[in-house]
Amino acid sequence: MFGTMLYGPGDVRFEERPEPKIEKPTDAVIKLSASCVCGSDLWPYRGANEVTAPLAMGHEYCGVVVEVGSDVKTVRPGQFVVGSFVISDNTCPHCRFGFQSSCEQREFMIGAQSPYARVPLADGTLVATESQPEEDLIPSLLAVSDVLGTGWYAADAARVQPGSTVVVVGDGAVGLMGVLAAKQMEAGRIIIMSRHKTRQDLALEYGATDIVSERGEEGIARIKQLTKKVGADSVLECVGTQESMNQALQVARPGSMIGYVGVPHGVQFDGQSLFFAQVGMLGGPAPVRRFLPHLMDLVLTRKINPGKVFDLTLPLADVAEGYKAMDERRAIKTMLRV
Template identity: 60%
Template sequence: MLGTIIHGPRDIRLEERPDPTIVLPTDAIVRTVAACVCGSDLWRYRGIADVPRPTPIGHEYVGIVEAVGSDVTSVAPGQFVVGGFLTSDNTCPVCKTGAHANCQNGTGYDGCQAELIRVQNADGTLLATPEQPDEELVPSLLALSDVMCTGWHAAVSADVRPGSTVVVVGDGAVGLSGVLAASQLGAERIISMSRHADRQAIAREFGATDIVAERGDAGIEAIRELTGGIGADSVLECVGTAESVDQALRSARPGGMVGWVGVPHVTDLPQEHMFWRNVGLRGGPAPVRAYLPDLLQRVWDGHIEPGKVFDITLPLAEVAEAYAAMDERRAIKALLLP
């Protein structure tokens, strides 16, 4: 089969690889219908995170079950499935609390930007759609594999509830998904911090009531003006840099909550913006399986269309161009078709 390998900064290659096989009785093999490139993949692409050796890459996918191990009972060959960016058994004590991203038996993948994928913990990871989806539903189902659940996790972690005022820091696919999540959770005012017209348009479509283009102190001031002078109840931190974490903490009102899901590239947290202002911080990798049943139903029923974050579709053969387009901000998020 063909699979994507990152060899180093800006060196993405689609290569012939051995077909994955069932190794454990809890495995499934999925034939990819669509995959995509994650903002977090770009950390390695840009050389910010190390690539010590050529490594299969990609962790988002939807597809058709090709084969299952002897212990798998909840999905069967031929079904269309969505899986999260980490596998989870959905039965361990940690999964039982809803923290599936930290499953005691969880694993990653050996590269999902590929024609075939080995999915460990298949029963606890894959969710089948009620029937084969129409083609136009595929991007939104794919978005559930990571960005939509991650945006949802930011909103849940930030304690968004009916009537909340919300700030979303970051206008990438996760930030936009966070806007959609806040809207679905009943937020009254949703302020998207964005400087790009195309992303602002999607944010509006997803439910943003206001756009703030400024950053730093000017951004804080703009947020204050929109929130009765005090800051937002909930802030979704969807970037992960020291600047964006600072922006998020300072955008919250006293007693407010920041949900952070941007992989943090900050070594320590500025507690001076937290304790004395009673601003909390919660989040991490999203427990996809915890949210998947609810969100898949919302997509299936046409209530949400998170697939709108994909603004470029390429054949898997052009995976290198997908990375380049996202790196150069020519695309928000690239969908790949094998």
């Protein structure tokens, strides 16, 4: 088969790859229904993470099980499944605590920008649907795997409550999913910082009540004004730069929580500033597995439509263009037809 490899900054290749097979008795192999490019794929693509060896790209996935290892008990060939971008056994103490993304057996999914992929620890990682989902739901089910699960975790970590005031920093796909999550959690006010018309429109559709297009000090001042100088009850930091984190800290009210899901790059916190700001923080790779059943149900019952976040769809063979379009912010998120 052909799959996606990253050789270095800007160097995405769609090339011959070995067919995935069962390597351990706990594995499954799935045929992907669709794949996509993640905002976090752009870190190595842009050279922000060093690439020392070619990387098998792609960690968001849903599809049909084609084969399972001898120890797999909860999924079987023919079933439609969604999994988290973090492989987990779902039985260790960290998993039982709801933090499957820190599973004792944690692995990060790879190689999903391909027609087939191997999923380790299939019993812990995959959740099957009762029947084959309708075709038009595939983008939304794919979104659950990472981008929605991550936005949801940001809102959960930031402890969004009914009626509360939420600020979302970052209008990438995860930020937009954060808006959707905050809306589902019945936030009273959802302010997103966004300068791009198409993203603003989608944010409004997902439930944003206010758009702040100013950045930096001006953006902070605008949010202070919107919240009568109080600040937000919950802040979702969905970028991962020092600038975006400072923005989050400045608009968070004392006693609020910042849920941060953008992988921090070069971000430092000063202990004493954080102390006197009295802002709570919880971040990390999203424990999507915790949310999978609920989010899949919301999609299957058509209560949410996270799949709209894919505003560019390309054949898998054009994956390099998919990266490029996101890098140049021509696309929010690229779906790949397999």
